[in-house]
Amino acid sequence: MRRLVLVLGDQLCEGLAALDAADRTRDVVVMAEVRDEATYVRHHPKKIAFLFAAMRKFADTLRDAGWDVRYTRLDDPANAGSICGELLRRAEETGAQEVLATEPGEWRLIRALQHCPLKVHLLEDRRFLASHADFDRWAEGRKSLRMEYFYREMRRATGLLMEGANPAGGQWNFDHENRKPAPDEVAIEGPLRFEPDETVSEVLDLVERAFPSNFGRLRPFWFATDRAQALQALDRFVADALPRFGDYQDAMLDNHRFLYHAVISLYLNAGLLEPREVCEAAEAAWREGHAPINAVEGFIRQILGWREYVRGIYFREGPDYVTRNVLGHARALPAFYWGAETRMRCLAKAVEQTRDEAYAHHIQRLMVTGNFALLAGVEPHQVHEWYLEVYADAYEWVEAPNVIGMSQFADGGIIASKPYVSSGAYISRMSDYCRSCAYSVTKKTGKGACPFNLLYWHFLDRHRARFEGNPRMAQMYRTWDRMDEDRRATVLAEARDFLDRIDAGETV
Numbered sequence: 363m364r365r366l367v368l369v370l371g372d373q374l375c376e377g378l379a380a381l382d383a384a385d386r387t388r389d390v391v392v393m394a395e396v397r398d399e400a401t402y403v404r405h406h407p408k409k410i411a412f413l414f415a416a417m418r419k420f421a422d423t424l425r426d427a428g429w430d431v432r433y434t435r436l437d438d439p440a441n442a443g444s445i446c447g448e449l450l451r452r453a454e455e456t457g458a459q460e461v462l463a464t465e466p467g468e469w470r471l472i473r474a475l476q477h478c479p480l481k482v483h484l485l486e487d488r489r490f491l492a493s494h495a496d497f498d499r500w501a502e503g504r505k506s507l508r509m510e511y512f513y514r515e516m517r518r519a520t521g522l523l524m525e526g527a528n529p530a531g532g533q534w535n536f537d538h539e540n541r542k543p544a545p546d547e548v549a550i551e552g553p554l555r556f557e558p559d560e561t562v563s564e565v566l567d568l569v570e571r572a573f574p575s576n577f578g579r580l581r582p583f584w585f586a587t588d589r590a591q592a593l594q595a596l597d598r599f600v601a602d603a604l605p606r607f608g609d610y611q612d613a614m615l616d617n618h619r620f621l622y623h624a625v626i627s628l629y630l631n632a633g634l635l636e637p638r639e640v641c642e643a644a645e646a647a648w649r650e651g652h653a654p655i656n657a658v659e660g661f662i663r664q665i666l667g668w669r670e671y672v673r674g675i676y677f678r679e680g681p682d683y684v685t686r687n688v689l690g691h692a693r694a695l696p697a698f699y700w701g702a703e704t705r706m707r708c709l710a711k712a713v714e715q716t717r718d719e720a721y722a723h724h725i726q727r728l729m730v731t732g733n734f735a736l737l738a739g740v741e742p743h744q745v746h747e748w749y750l751e752v753y754a755d756a757y758e759w760v761e762a763p764n765v766i767g768m769s770q771f772a773d774g775g776i777i778a779s780k781p782y783v784s785s786g787a788y789i790s791r792m793s794d795y796c797r798s799c800a801y802s803v804t805k806k807t808g809k810g811a812c813p814f815n816l817l818y819w820h821f822l823d824r825h826r827a828r829f830e831g832n833p834r835m836a837q838m839y840r841t842w843d844r845m846d847e848d849r850r851a852t853v854l855a856e857a858r859d860f861l862d863r864i865d866a867g868e869t870v
């Protein structure tokens with residue numbers, strides 16, 4: 363009997379479990395650009411365009427490989443508007459009654475498939491280096507689920523960057539050699555850019571018409587949209603940027619959006635690149651003497667460690683993870699996250715590049731937009747939705763643990779052993795934003811004092827009961843307690859005043 367083979371927009375990989383389990387002489391591949399998926403949050407136009415263009419090209423690749431592909435475009439009048447609706451329509455059209463599907467990366471869609479009135483076989487997504495069972499086996503019985511130990515196990519299990527039973531280079535982690543402050547100049551061109559071809563141009567026009575008011579600039583559009591291009595983008599990164607990736611991993615520059623980052627997460631997450639091949643390319647660069655171990659280990663840790671780990675947490679914690687809010691934060695997300703004016707240079711630049719590129723690198727996400735939202739006490743679910751909307755690489759399995767857990771501490775410390783909060787001093791050390799900011803990073807109180815400086819103490823003070831016993835935060839509380847009482851009162855009053863001004867919609 364004929365079956366439908368569902369291929370979702372972030373499953374663009376020929377080795378996909380559902381394709382592997384299907385018979386190309388008989389089964390029918392279903393791919394669809396549906397409104398439900400494009401609108402459940404108001405995605406950045408570049409993200410929608412990237413996915414639709416990559417889907418259309420992948421459908422052609424499958425047709426060339428002999429598959430019968432039924433592809434529905436967004437503007438097709440027969441489009442049912444949802445994944446399940448499209449499956450039902452194609453089932454009627456082909457007489458198929460069963461569906462082979464690869465597990466989606468969001469509980470929302472898993473539920474939708476489970477409730478679809480067809481027999482849906484959900485197969486585990488094998489594009490990851492750790493299966494659910496691998497992660498659960500590692501996590502079982504542990505008091506704390508720290509990434510570093512998981513990562514070492516993954517190194518052993520995959521043999522990546524290993525010399526026999528030992529870590530290559532003699533250490534598991536070279537982070538102490540990384541995290542240098544921002545360089546004065548970045549001497550590379552940045553990620554490889556692709557001119558829109560006919561397929562991409564057609565999609566850009568469609569997205570422009572269909573999503574005119576979503577936050578973000580659609581053009582210029584330069585992402586890779588097929589596997590061959592994504593591989594070229596990876597090659598460019600390995601050749602140019604990887605050698606200095608470690609050194610400047612945490613740096614931020616006012617006039618350089620990408621520094622030495624790979625800008626490949628959107629390709630990995632959509633299936634155009636596979637994690638193992640990316641790690642192997644980096645390892646080969648080290649073995650050939652092209653890139654130093656601190657860069658290569660640091661890079662591989664992000665993919666083999668963090669990426670696999672956050673996925674494990676997402677599926678282990680379950681669907682309610684995205685609603686957690688242990689700190690009880692309730693403030694609305696300030697308007698400047700959507701491009702309204704702010705005098706805080708670091709935030710203005712991070713949001714500006716997010717609007718233009720649907721991209722910001724890790725430290726901008728964690729220590730600028732994330733840090734500010736946490737310090738200001740923004741409701742984590744709103745923060746979560748913002749990140750899901752604005753980044754081209756955002757899918758719940760990877761975005762939610764990074765936002766709810768790592769960045770907002772809303773899960774109570776499953777991922778982070780302490781909240782990622784900092785005053786302006788950290789941003790000043792790692793970037794050149796403060797040099798052209800209306801606020802002064804060295805001013806702790808009074809007119810023009812950096813808001814991060816005020817909010818940092820306000821955060822620590824309001825969450826004292828929860829955090830003062832945390833040994834990693836003891837020093838912060840000692841410093842706060844050493845300040846004289848008047849000064850502490852001034853800091854808290856100015857922080858409250860600043861937050862009131864945000865709530866009143868004033869430009870801050």
Ligand SMILES: Cc1cc2nc3c(=O)[nH]c(=O)nc-3n(C[C@H](O)[C@H](O)[C@H](O)COP(=O)(O)OP(=O)(O)OC[C@H]3O[C@@H](n4cnc5c(N)ncnc54)[C@H](O)[C@@H]3O)c2cc1C
Binds near residue numbers: 626665668727760
């Ligand atoms: C608040 C917040 C939200 C985030 N949301 C997302 C998201 O929606 N989608 C996403 O893919 N990443 C997310 N990340 C992780 C990270 O910021 C991005 O993966 C990275 O910035 C992508 O850019 P790049 O390809 O240039 O990465 P590089 O810095 O060059 O790193 C290489 C690769 O490592 C992987 N990686 C690095 N850090 C992480 C991490 N913490 N979790 C998972 N993978 C990681 C990515 O695949 C990335 O492509 C988030 C991080 C934070 C702090």
Ligand code: SF4
Binds near residue numbers: 709785
């Ligand atoms: S002074 Fe404060 S607000 Fe301004 S860029 Fe520096 S950290 Fe950001």
